[in-house]
Amino acid sequence: MKLLAGVQAGTARILSATVGHEQGRWFVSFQAEVKRDLQRVARPHVAVGTGLGVKTLAVMADSTGEIRTVTNPQHYDTALKRLRRASRVVSRRQGPDRQTGQKPSRRWEKANAQRNKIHHRVANLREDALHKLTTSVAAEYGTVVVEDLNAAGMLRNRRLARRIADAGFGEIRRRLTYKTRPRRATRMIAADRWYPSSKTCSKCGAVNAKPPLHVRTYECDACGLVIDRDDNAALNLAALATACMTGTGVAGDQGTAPAVSKPCGADQKTRATRTRRTTSAGRAGGATPPRQRQTETRDRTHAEVLTLR
Numbered sequence: 389m390k391l392l393a394g395v396q397a398g399t400a401r402i403l404s405a406t407v408g409h410e411q412g413r414w415f416v417s418f419q420a421e422v423k424r425d426l427q428r429v430a431r432p433h434v435a436v437g438t439g440l441g442v443k444t445l446a447v448m449a450d451s452t453g454e455i456r457t458v459t460n461p462q463h464y465d466t467a468l469k470r471l472r473r474a475s476r477v478v479s480r481r482q483g484p485d486r487q488t489g490q491k492p493s494r495r496w497e498k499a500n501a502q503r504n505k506i507h508h509r510v511a512n513l514r515e516d517a518l519h520k521l522t523t524s525v526a527a528e529y530g531t532v533v534v535e536d537l538n539a540a541g542m543l544r545n546r547r548l549a550r551r552i553a554d555a556g557f558g559e560i561r562r563r564l565t566y567k568t569r570p571r572r573a574t575r576m577i578a579a580d581r582w583y584p585s586s587k588t589c590s591k592c593g594a595v596n597a598k599p600p601l602h603v604r605t606y607e608c609d610a611c612g613l614v615i616d617r618d619d620n621a622a623l624n625l626a627a628l629a630t631a632c633m634t635g636t637g638v639a640g641d642q643g644t645a646p647a648v649s650k651p652c653g654a655d656q657k658t659r660a661t662r663t664r665r666t667t668s669a670g671r672a673g674g675a676t677p678p679r680q681r682q683t684e685t686r687d688r689t690h691a692e693v694l695t696l697r
């Protein structure tokens with residue numbers, strides 16, 4: 389137990405403990421204050437744009453132009469298939485009915501328990517994949533750019549709904565927030581939800597009409613670039629960070645002081661979560677997205693909640 393070691397060494401202090409019971413498992417959560425050293429990242433000068441993948445968990449493009457695709461966890465699709473099958477079994481059996489006061493049959497209870505078990509497995513697989521993704525991204529790059537997706541609007545699209553819910557994009561963002569600045573003094577930039585990452589050409593900067601969601605490739609009318617839609621969006625996000633950093637060498641300060649990140653020369657004292665600012669750096673030869681609003685990772689204390697299961 390890491391926490392115990394911290395308490396004994398005097399670097400951690402437990403503030404409170406909560407005991408809970410969920411799905412047949414007992415767990416205890418400690419709220420603790422932990423002193424920790426900043427961790428070094430592998431490539432502090434490189435920025436990465438993380439885009440939502442449709443067939444995959446995520447697509448990442450860094451400022452050197454390298455594109456990486458993060459696949460869904462293994463066994464995930466199999467588990468989903470099993471979940472669907474188990475749900476069908478449940479619905480064929482006599483379940484509880486509040487209106488008539490019908491008690492569920494024993495066969496229903498059994499099938500329902502089986503379904504919940506698979507459901508838990510799917511959730512755990514996803515949780516694990518999201519943690520691995522965010523940790524590796526945070527450990528590698530000096531700047532991470534994510535999209536502030538209009539998740540509610542996208543969830544209305546029924547075909548994509550499950551994929552997006554599964555990808556847990558809000559969750560990726562939340563985890564990156566605490567894995568970047570407080571732990572590594574790196575930055576996370578959330579691109580404004582109106583930043584046209586899927587409309588802008590990552591090569592020439594021209595803004596084309598947004599292709600419908602089922603069109604998975606992006607074609608530029610201006611320069612003729614043909615590229616995967618998710619790759620294009622991720623490249624644009626990475627470029628956003630570069631435009632933001634130009635000339636400041638911000639990421640290079642990592643490790644000299646606990647809080648050195650100043651995206652776009654923003655004032656450290658900016659307390660508001662949303663700051664309005666204009667990026668001056670344009671793109672070569674094309675329409676520049678007029679105004680980009682970015683959210684900076686909020687200052688946090690080093691206290692965090694550790695959950696032991």
Ligand SMILES: [Zn+2]
Binds near residue numbers: 592610
């Ligand atoms: Zn183009």
